[in-house]
Amino acid sequence: xxxxxxxRSSRFRAEREADxxxxxxxxxxxxxxxxxxxDFEESRALAALYRKATTSLxxxxxxxxxxxxxxxxxxxxxxxxxxxxxPQESLSGVMGRFFGGSASAAVRRSGWAILMAxxxxxxxxxxxxxxxxxxxxxxxxxxxxxxxxxxxxxxSTETLRAGLFDTEGNLLAQLGAFAAFLFSHNTRVALFSFxxxxxxxxxxxxxxxxxxxxxxxxWALYADRGxxxxxxxxxxxxxxxxxxxxxLAAAGGFRLGLAVLFPxxxxxxxxxxxxxxxxxxxxxxxxxxxFVAGLLEGFARQLITDTTLRIVMGWGIGLxxxxxxxxxxxxxx
Amino acid sequence: MARLQTPAEMARKLENARRWFELxxxxxxxxxxxxxxxxxxxxAQLLDxxxxxxxxxxxxxxxxxxPFTIEPLVTSLAAILMLVIRAPYYIxxxxxxxxxxxxxxxxxxxxxxxxxxxxxxxxxxxxxxxxEVEIFMPGTMLIVSGSLGTxxxxxxxxxxxxxxxxxxxxxxxxxxxxxxxxxxxxxRPKAVLLPDLSTSTPRIEFDFAPAQLEHxxxxxxxxxxxxxxxxxxxxxxxxxxxxxxxxxxAQIRYxxxxxEPVPDGRxxxxxxAFYTAQRAFLEQKRMFGDVRDDKHHRDGD
Numbered sequence: 001x002x003x004x005x006x007x008r009s010s011r012f013r014a015e016r017e018a019d020x021x022x023x024x025x026x027x028x029x030x031x032x033x034x035x036x037x038x039d040f041e042e043s044r045a046l047a048a049l050y051r052k053a054t055t056s057l058x059x060x061x062x063x064x065x066x067x068x069x070x071x072x073x074x075x076x077x078x079x080x081x082x083x084x085x086x087p088q089e090s091l092s093g094v095m096g097r098f099f100g101g102s103a104s105a106a107v108r109r110s111g112w113a114i115l116m117a118x119x120x121x122x123x124x125x126x127x128x129x130x131x132x133x134x135x136x137x138x139x140x141x142x143x144x145x146x147x148x149x150x151x152x153x154x155x156s157t158e159t160l161r162a163g164l165f166d167t168e169g170n171l172l173a174q175l176g177a178f179a180a181f182l183f184s185h186n187t188r189v190a191l192f193s194f195x196x197x198x199x200x201x202x203x204x205x206x207x208x209x210x211x212x213x214x215x216x217x218x219w220a221l222y223a224d225r226g227x228x229x230x231x232x233x234x235x236x237x238x239x240x241x242x243x244x245x246x247x248l249a250a251a252g253g254f255r256l257g258l259a260v261l262f263p264x265x266x267x268x269x270x271x272x273x274x275x276x277x278x279x280x281x282x283x284x285x286x287x288x289x290x291f292v293a294g295l296l297e298g299f300a301r302q303l304i305t306d307t308t309l310r311i312v313m314g315w316g317i318g319l320x321x322x323x324x325x326x327x328x329x330x331x332x333x
Numbered sequence: 334m335a336r337l338q339t340p341a342e343m344a345r346k347l348e349n350a351r352r353w354f355e356l357x358x359x360x361x362x363x364x365x366x367x368x369x370x371x372x373x374x375x376x377a378q379l380l381d382x383x384x385x386x387x388x389x390x391x392x393x394x395x396x397x398x399x400p401f402t403i404e405p406l407v408t409s410l411a412a413i414l415m416l417v418i419r420a421p422y423y424i425x426x427x428x429x430x431x432x433x434x435x436x437x438x439x440x441x442x443x444x445x446x447x448x449x450x451x452x453x454x455x456x457x458x459x460x461x462x463x464x465e466v467e468i469f470m471p472g473t474m475l476i477v478s479g480s481l482g483t484x485x486x487x488x489x490x491x492x493x494x495x496x497x498x499x500x501x502x503x504x505x506x507x508x509x510x511x512x513x514x515x516x517x518x519x520x521r522p523k524a525v526l527l528p529d530l531s532t533s534t535p536r537i538e539f540d541f542a543p544a545q546l547e548h549x550x551x552x553x554x555x556x557x558x559x560x561x562x563x564x565x566x567x568x569x570x571x572x573x574x575x576x577x578x579x580x581x582x583a584q585i586r587y588x589x590x591x592x593e594p595v596p597d598g599r600x601x602x603x604x605x606a607f608y609t610a611q612r613a614f615l616e617q618k619r620m621f622g623d624v625r626d627d628k629h630h631r632d633g634d
Contacts, residue, residue: 006532007531007609007612007613007616008613008616008617008620009531009612009616010529010531010532013529017526021526024526034430034431050360054361054362054364055362057362057364062619063616063619063620064616065551065554065555065612065615065616065619066529066530066531066558066612067555067558067559068526068527068558068562069526069529071524072524072525072526072527074364074365074522075522075524076524077364078364078365078366078522079521079522079523081356081358081364082431082432082443082445085358085446085449085450085451086431086451086452087428087429087431087451087452087453087454087457089428089429091425091429094428094454191465191466191470195466269512272513273513273515276455276459276513276514277455280455280458280459280462283462284458284462
């Protein structure tokens with residue numbers, strides 16, 4: 001033990017302390033104002049110093065017993081890691097990727113799940129129509145009273161027709177209708193059928209089926225009164241978008257549920273995480289579509305009362321969605 | 334004198350009370366982060382909700398100033414505005430501020446990708462979409478729970494219970510969204526580089542034989558380091574500190590059989606010298622694979 005020769009870990013520290021201090025100064029600047037504050041040379045220095053500091057930490061863990069030094073290095077490397085591996089995203093980049101390909105690719109990959117959702121929807125509708133044909137009282141079993149309003153087997157044909165071509169109300173009332181819609185039945189169904197898909201698809205399947213039942217009951221009622229075409233138009237203008245949104249949300253749920261049911265070579269947790277990448281995108285697309293459907297239902301349906309025009313517009317928009325899903329980002333692959 | 338706990342026991346307990354997790358970045362050196370406490374996360378969440386509610390209320394007030402009668406729509410309008418403001422707020426702040434919302438900034442929290450490769454857009458979106466399902470949907474239902482039926486109230490109760498229990502059941506305090514997005518929430522690490530104790534006093538006038546350094550392990554060494562680094566603000570605590578220095582010096586001298594007398598005034602110097610010698614000795618041993626975690630030669634836990 002001599003005064004002239006400091007112990008090994010002290011020499012280790014003395015040799016590297018300047019680098020650590022330089023790194024700390026750079027990290028502090030990134031923390032206060034983002035990596036954009038650094039110029040080219042400084043960013044390069046940040047990366048190089050960070051790598052040096054990780055090596056220092058690795059060595060210090062083995063050779064040094066100086067607790068304060070170890071704590072300092074641990075936190076310095078942690079902070080530098082956060083500065084170096086920060087997400088380098090821009091809003092336009094994120095949006096561009098989502099609309100330009102990643103969302104549509106997720107939809108294309110989920111083809112079977114989407115087909116499953118549509119099948120459940122149609123199956124529900126078919127069953128409800130069959131049952132309604134036997135006994136109209138089934139209508140009350142399927143359709144919640146809040147949703148049915150004054151529409152029902154007991155209502156006159158004229159009331160039903162008026163419901164389809166209601167143009168009264170000002171802009172504010174339309175806004176109200178839009179607002180009420182967004183939080184109405186369908187949004188809730190979409191949210192639940194997505195979120196509950198994790199439980200092996202069963203809740204999503206039941207919800208989609210149930211939604212089909214409601215739709216089928218309405219359909220049977222109106223068809224019974226000879227208003228089938230008019231209902232088709234009324235439903236088309238927003239329904240094409242809205243029901244597709246429901247199907248996509250349910251398909252997102254199915255992807256999660258299928259990942260849990262059939263994880264393949266992965267663990268269930270990993271499989272769930274892998275499929276959540278597509279499922280989240282499906283949910284976002286469904287949310288966007290529900291928003292558009294809300295606009296269509298609140299405004300367009302009140303403004304356009306011609307059945308043919310309603311059908312053309314509804315399916316035209318549906319075609320646009322389909323075009324986006326099928327075409328966007330294909331060339332990049 | 335009956336003491337409840339020795340300082341060493343207390344130090345060990347304190348260390349164990351904090352939770353840590355490790356990330357392995359591409360550089361291959363595991364980095365240690367502290368798991369954020371439930372209270373801090375709750376506080377951050379509260380602050381974020383407050384911010385979004387204030388923005389929502391100001392938008393509604395702005396609409397009220399304009400010549401519209403929005404009274405019949407206020408509740409549904411508020412619900413929509415909350416959704417439209419809230420989801421982008423969380424996603425964009427966490428994405429552009431490297432895992433920090435305003436609330437997390439204030440409480441010193443941060444979101445981290447668990448794979449050690451930084452946060453991805455997907456992770457941020459996934460954990461915040463789950464937040465809608467996990468926190469805000471039951472939250473808004475709770476507000477209107479009076480008008481819901483018994484069945485829905487029961488479902489709500491179970492849902493809230495599950496959401497609250499999940500973070501408590503895993504060691505990294507991940508909520509459902511964290512589990513799906515594979516993220517952790519950590520406290521912002523912060524530490525200053527203190528001077529090296531072994532070089533800060535140039536003159537060492539005590540000599541120790543190797544046999545005298547065989548008694549202690551790194552835990553005792555680091556406890557001694559903490560004692561030597563401790564600062565006292567008031568006169569009373571300064572007296573107490575001196576007192577404990579003298580006591581510790583006496584105990585060490587007794588244990589290692591240090592014959593040379595040490596006056597009370599030089600207890601600090603003695604401990605300093607002993608710290609330096611002991612550290613050099615233990616580090617030397619460590620280089621040759623003889624790791625001594627504490628005086629019982631435990632292999633660490």
